[in-house]
Amino acid sequence: MFKLIAFAVALLTLTCAVTGLRNVTAESPNSSYDLVITNARVIDGTGNPWFRADVGIRNGRIAGIGKIGAAEAKTRIDAANRILAPGFIDVHTHVESLFSQPAAENFIRMGVTTLVTGNCGTSTTDVAEFLGRVKAKPISVNVATLIGHGSVRRRVMKSDDRAPTADELKEMETIVDQAMTDGAVGLSTGLIYVPGTFAKTDEIVSLAKIAARHGGLYATHMRNEGAQVEDAIRESIQIGERAGLPVEISHFKISSKKLWGQSSATLGLVREARARGLLVTVDQYAYTASSTSLDSRLPTWVLAGGFDEAKKRLADKATRERVVKDMKDALRRSGFKDYSYAMVAYHEADKSFNGKSIAEITKQVSGKKDVKNQIEQILAMYEAGGAGMIYHSMGEDDVQRIMREPFTMIASDSGVRRIDESVPHPRGYGNNARVLGRYVRELKLISLEDAIRKMTSLPAQTFGLRDRGLVREGFAADLVIFDENTISDQATFVAPHQFPTGIDHVIVNGGVVFAGGSMTGLRPGAGLRGPAASAGLPPRKTSGVDAKAA
Template identity: 50%
Template sequence: MGCASVTLAWMVAVATPALEAQPAPTPFDVIVRGGSVIDGTGAARTRADVGIRAGRIAAVGLPADATAATVIDATGRIVAPGFIDVHTHADELADHPAAAHFARMGVTTVIAGNCGSSPVDVAAALGKIRTTGTAINFATFVGHNSVREAVMGTARRAPTADELTKMEGLVARAMADGAVGFSTGLQYVPGTYAETDEIVALAKVAAKSGGVYASHMRNEGTELEAAVAETLLIGERAGMAVQVSHLKVDAPSRWGASAKALALIDAARARGMRVMADQYLYDAASSNLGIRFPSWALEGGQPAINTRLDDEKTWARIKQEMHKLIRERGLENYSFARIANYPADPSMNGLTIPDVAQKLKGSKELDAQFETMRAMLRAGGASMVYQFMADDDITRILTHPMVSIASDSGLNTLGRGVPHPRGYGNAVRALGLYVREKRVITLEEAVRKMTSLPASQFGFTTRGTIAPGFAADLVIFDEATVTDRATYDKPHQYPDGLGDVLVNGIPVVTRGAQTTARPGQIVTSTR
């Protein structure tokens, strides 16, 4: 007893002057106060204040007297890591530095260069983004189609040994310049003309730099299982992680096949492969008009395409194959196809192919629809929205723990065209429609699917989690009201309920309005 008292007295005598000499705690740059923190790992939310210093999270759980230059009141709201959108076509970020529709749905990092399409000179593209300054962070793949077109044009054949060497060189340089992986778009010209061996050879080059193989597969409906198998085979032979892009079942005749695709992914994971997928949460896809035509008809650029379309015999063959393609999918006509942007006649934007056929050909009959598509492709084609997925597949894919939520969106200009609504709503649709209303997954799981899960796949070791040392990319929203408002008819609508977004510690959205800040950084893999 006496001994303890002596010890205590000694401690008080020594410790008190030291405490008095200690300076006041260093203020933070920003404190996010009073919110419920969902840290991105899938763990249950906790009440904690978050302190930010020099663009990074400095502390989670602060003393009451902590101070900061900026205090964001998050009382009653969720504080989550900023969303990492692994599947975008935001290649032209330097031309749209505000990236408003991404920032306002909470996306703080985009990965561009998907579906085989990217700049070939990645160093120049990243340099332009650095020079311009952007609201959000950026990473990119190097795309197979772009590399192939640079070396071989749109030739429908295998590369020569020399051409393959040239393509390998372009992939190697892009990876050295900071690309996070190699993407394919095997339904698009010219990637669709490539055999598996060519893709493996190029993927191997990206694998040497720790890259991920991301694929818009050869088929997403009628031949879904074969396409998943090819994707996994490429990853296995190249020895690299695989990201199945925008996993879906795009043929009514195959609705339900998502179970088989997910089983193939599970089996590959069980044998040690690092395989993940991503999806957007809509029953319509977005693509070009040409994808509805047989790929052989698209070789050689617009003059060659038009020569085929103008030759009645060839057109008859094209039309026959187009008809076969929709019938195999379980579709009767093109009422599933709506125009997003038709540069030759923007007054058609928003109409379905039967509507356009009625306007141009005076009939909605199937033959008038074929003739309408012929005329549209002849005039340079269009970007399209295709409604042919089922919510059961979307839901099944969403419940799989290795599937991220990603928009597949390019950069939209407010009010221009009738683009797919996912660019304005996808991330928020997860939180509102699929968590709060449909209760398909928990809020913590939805956040994980847009933060730590994609970060782990791509080696972004300092993003996607709220923890000390991580980049201060944060999104603050009201779980009771967060709602996507963009629709197929009226896509240019920002979501509700998403108030504040920080990128590298700097607010880019404050109380629902975008700031002029451009704190985005180039993100590369640590692998």
């Protein structure tokens, strides 16, 4: 009898030694799983080459990896000839409206299982309430949030173009402190937007210090992505260095035509900072067009104080002339001859403009083709309530150079989409699939394993989501199953409301949310809390700076 037990122990030890895994033998008392995915080629998110295994899921967690077999499962998915990867983590989204579209179908169907929102300085200022909403309003996808500097500043100082008083700064610090305590993953800024643009570096450092104290990071839509992009990168790095926290540069790009090719230099600045021991990372979407509001083309001084103030200023002839001149100068500096690179995604006041360029609209409205009339058209559309825009402003070489960099993650910059509403940027439907189809399979720019790493473990590591982003026992069962030979994005700039092909299953916290070409209706998503509020997980080192480097 003793011999038999010893033999069993030896066998079990051998099994562990061979696979490095537990709970995979039929003798184990914990051998039943809620779901087993069999025969998959597992790409685990580390960047390592794929291996073949069954993956067992219990209580929303990955509970076994190895040879499991279908008999031990309540439910089974056969993933033969398919890739099984961690669900994608999209760290740059704008999904404040998620709870009104809880299926988040456009994200789920490109394999995204976790969203980080609150980017570019805009977020809820009540993080506890936002994350707590999951209880009453279940969602398909996991969500984490940053605390947005612009939203905090607006709450305290409206849209004023001035420095905060000591009391105002203190009030902003208190809001950030509360948000971090409640589970924000860091502080975000949008330094081209009102009111973020009115903040000087010192103000941001003060607030970033609060985020640092809680173990958060600093995510930034920088002050400039055009002619002054290098200065803007230096400012971002400086904020991380002075406040002592990691820096994430959002939607890293070269958007001034005159600077196409300069990503070698801008990536060099990030590499140099990392070599000094500063933790700096970037994210990007896989397109040569960006998307943001129309007013990003207007000089920020005219926007101070908000929409009504701006309209008053534009009504003054001399001021309007100054605006037109500033916009002409900015256009010239960017290297574009006119606004044919600027397409309308959504203009409430006249939806017939959707999908057309400013140049086309100007011609249609006034019969004119010159830049001055195009600027007048932009101002008229701003006065009529503004517009969501798509700007075809980047070069493919820069997109590829940025994607090859090991510290670049893949993120969409998208919101939750309503099918067939407006003509939005296709990234919200296709981003991840486009990387896997076009840049991995067709162009062979990066390996499949590396692309997955950029969508999973790298974002998880960067944003402190410590039990996600890997196919590993004990980790949350956020998974995607796809066919590497057919995965591809279908959304285009002309017809963006198209889901990708090649994705078979998407699983969130062990719940299958997408299968057989349709959403299942399950809502297993969770509100994910940042380092200060995620009890039960080991603390991570909070500083973005090496002791030596500081």
